[in-house]
Amino acid sequence: MISDVDLRHLRRCVELAAQALAADDEPFGSVLVADDGSVLFEDHNHVASGDHTQHPEFALARWSAQHLTPQERAAATVYTSGEHCPMCAAAHGWVGLGRIVYIASGAQLAAWLTEWGVPAAPVAALPVTAVVPGAVVEGPVLELVNDIRALHHRMHGPSDGSR
Template sequence: MTDADFMALALRHAEEAFARGDWPVAAVLVRDGAVLGIGQNRQNTESDVTRHAEFEAMRAAALQHGADRVIGSTVYSTMEPCPMCAGAMKLAGIGRLVLGLRHATLRRTDLGEYSIETFCRLAGYDLALTTGVLEAECLALRRRWGKDQVRAH
């Protein structure tokens, strides 16, 4: 499967999160071409601000396959991971991140000047990064949701 295939899988799960009333974000954790974990944002339906998609995917993979299998894996996320998730990815040993959509593209105001690159530089995290995979589709879903705090154009 290609990066676009794994991102398409993440998008299907983001649609499920959206339909359920959660933030439309999902993540797929892959190692050696195999899906080890899938996570959907659940922070609204579970009333828990830590139930982000990346956390859920890493948790699912570690519980099913062992935490050591997560090391060196790739996370495919429909949205740029927040600082909390980026920190968890560093601690888990995630080696690569494939992004659909960036906070800057949405013009979000609630995260200041944050970017995954800034986090990695400050935290000494050597993360391989691929951006813009199915970006238009990720953006369309996010705009349908319409609850981001954004700057005017």
């Protein structure tokens, strides 16, 4: 069940995704939160550099491997604007991070992009649990899906109604 605390962290993910978009990058943002509720690390997409591995979920996994014990990683929660791609899900699983809460699913994003005529990504939009079977995952979070859709529409959607 999504709590008010979860929604607060997810709203921060929306803010980070908007920051990425303002920097001419893809609108994704993520926050790593300790079991005591403190924010440990946050990031947004940096793929505009040409390195398409610069996803915020991957950055959170790398940061946690360098700064947290295995027990701290397992107790942490990753909040993110979009469901982890397979690369990020694998990183999450390998470092042993805990719960994932995402706003929009990979399937939702893929459907939006198809609707807007954007070519398919080179990696399948698999659910996190297809990559990390034991992952504890919650999402999509319907209260915020339209906020994320709007950010992706600003980046990829038709600006003149022609699509």
